[in-house]
Amino acid sequence: MRPAGEAIAEADQLYAGRADLVKVRRGVVALRQAQAEDQANYELAWRLAKFNYYLGDCKTANLMGTSGWARTTVAKLRQACCLVSQRSMTSSTRWRLS
Secondary structure, eight states: OOOHHHHHHHHHHHHHTTTSHHHHHHHHHHHHHHHHHOTTOHHHHHHHHHHHHHHHHOHHHHHTTOTTHHHHHHHHHHHHHHHHHHHHHHHHHHHHHO
């Protein structure tokens, strides 16, 4: 397993070279490894959704047979949205209790 900060830094660097799909896939692996340890991390969730979206949207990726990326992207986007909702609810609850 990997620390989230380390995986995020590596993923951001790999995404900068996203023209090479191998780098994007390596970023997905790094983020998934970190997310296995920390499933409630919003930063990991939205980056993973962004990487999956890029792979699903890329015509080259579709030619390489990456079916299933769209389902994974939708699942990761839903997870990121749930994390945002939880964060918002927690923040507003704290505010009201103050």
